Amino acid sequence: MTTKTFAFFPEAAYGPALNSVGIAQAVERMGHKAVFLSDPGFIEVYESYGFESHPVNLSEPMPPEQMAKFWDDFINGHIPNFRKSPIDQLDNYVKECWEAIVDSAKWAEEDLPAILARIKPDVISVDNVILFPAIKQYGVPWVRIISCSENEIEDEAIPPHLSGMSEHDTAGHQAFRARFNEVIKPIHDDFNTFLESTGEAPYPLGQFFEASPHLNLLLYPAPVTYKRSQPLDSRRFQYLEGCVRQDEPYTIPTFRKNDDGPLLYVSFGSLGSGDTDLLKRLITLIGKTRYRALVNVGDYKDEYSDIPDNVIIDSWFPQPSVIPQVDAVIHHGGNNSFTECLYFGKPAIIMSYVWDGHDNAMRVQETGHGFRSERYDWTDEAMIEKIEACLNDTTMTARLKATSEHMQSQNGQAKAARLLIDLAESHQ
Template sequence: MAQKTIAFFPEAAFGPALNSVGIAQAVEALGHKAVFLSDPGFVEVYEGYGFKAYPVNLSEPMPADQMAKFWEDFINGHIPNFRKSPYDQIDNYVKDCWTAIVDSAKWAEKDLPGVLAEVKPDLICVDNVILFPAIKQFGKPWVRIISCSENEIEDDAIPPHLSGCAENDHEGHARYRARFNEVIKPIHDDFNGFLAACGEDAYPIGQFFEASPFMNLLLYPEAVKFNRSHPLPANRFQYLEGCVRAEKPYEVPTFAANNDKPLLYVSFGSLGSGDVDLLKRIIETVGKLPYRALVNVGGYKDQYDDVPANVIIDSWFPQPSVIPQVDAVIHHGGNNSFTECLYFGKPAIIMPYVWDGHDNATRVQETGHGFKMPRYDWTDADLAEKLAACVNDPAMKAKLAATSASMQSQNGPAKAAAILDTLVKGETFHG
């Protein structure tokens, strides 16, 4: 078989980046060459896994460390908005995000034609929420990867993306969509002007991307997927049952207290760790409960004093190697954390703050795989009660075991690689 080059272009965030790493590892196992088109701040991430990465500016060029700080500052500047409902975040965090995302598409268009001409990929995989016209126009098949909640692909019967609405709250769906479209219209009009300048047709209000005519890979697991009014055709849409990457082994350290008690893992992701006050509160509460806990505090480790004897903090954990060893997880609802907990059969308490964390928090509870908790408005007793249920509830354990068995039998990265292999050979995938 002739080796083909498959290029991955994930969003500049660890969730999409590491999902694509998992698929790229499986692609190379089939004999193809995987490369990355990368925000300059993420080039070292892909190189760390042994992949060649080509920088594509998604904003005004700046040093990599400054770029990382930009998004950290962006998130930390919105911490007051994390107390708001998804609906009340539309005209602040969501609006600011979409402004930045549209700007990123404009910047990318300056570099992408030249980078694609250099790389000469046979297939391009894009994990983002916005169209990059140069990729669509390159003349090779392109695949859309949806690493966020599956409601990124809209359907009238399911909650709108980012809304956090319950599946059957149709009045809430309509209210959120109307407000989103109202707030986003000037940004959307600007994006449509950019599309026109690139020779592309305008998108309907609220839409910034389209489904690929070749293939769309959804990381969402079947066990939590929505009941759509228009089911997605299998020849163009495939669920990957998560896409858990291989990570270095992790040995759970010995704790100074509660070393024989159930183990928790707490993480709000690489950016959410800036919410130091919340993490300190969780640590203080867990310190009084019959558990052990590993807590990811990101780059803020020096701000933590007097950590309880049953808690160990660190700046980073190899999460796919940690979660299999714990009894419950407290996280923010990012799609990696969400799918990894389901993949390994671990109950989760999700305290969302932005983006699809709201959707995943609602979904984990309404499908019986864990609990949604408000990020700030909770008591020690609330957390203790939900942790006890996570560790002891037999119905939840059975549900998680079944979901885990189903997901692990699928092997998402290998399934994705097999689909990409079919497409890159010029063959049709029939579902």
């Protein structure tokens, strides 16, 4: 067997990054080499898993710690916008995100050609929402990974990406698409100018990426997929059924109170943990209940005091090792959290704040795998009612069990690795 080199280029966020880590782990278990192209601030993430990593500047070069603070500050500056509906986030948070994303594609074009020439990958996998022309033009098969919500691949019959709308709200779909295109047009025009400068054809309004002609891998599991008007061609689009990575083991610590109570895990992700007021409110509520909870507070641990005896906070948890041991999860709707809960059969209450968290919150409720909750406009009584339903709804429990069994039987990591290796070998 000839060893192949597989390059992974995930977006600079923990969800896409760790999803690609899971696939890369499977590639290496099958005897091949995986390397990462990375935002400079994420190099250490991949190196901590033992992978060779190559920095690609996605913005004006700055020290990694300054880059990390940039995104923390970016998110924290938008906390007031988290109270808005998805359509009302378009002309603030979403617009500013797309401006930064377009800039990242321009910056990457300066570094990618030389890096690709140096590592000589046989296949390049990109988990992002925007085209990097140098990757498309390098001359080997490239793969698009969709670790965000499945509706990132659009279809007129399903809710638009980022909308958080019900699949039945067709009038709302039209209004959201129209408003998105209105807000995004100047940014999109700028991106098309950049595409043409690289020899690429411009994209239609609203589109910043395309499906790969070779292979597209969707993280979404089959039990929660949308019913499309145009079904995706299985020769080019494959579902990975969650593709959960391996992480270090975790032993549940002893709680000073309610040590035999139902166990909750609360996490709003690395960036969402900046919303300390909301996390403190949840901690206070849980402190008055029969539950116990592990709460991920990110880099803000020093801002917490008087933690109830039935709550343990920390800056980070090995989530794939924690979720199998808990009874219910409260999270922000990030796609790894969303799929990991389904993979391990755990009910979730999703309190989304941005991006595809809105879509996943609606999807978990519409498919009967948990609940969508407003992020701020909720009462203690309503939250307790949702938690109790997560613990005691036998229909939901049975549905989660079936979904978990389906996902675990598919082994998404191995499936992705086999597909990538087959693609490399078919293009020798």
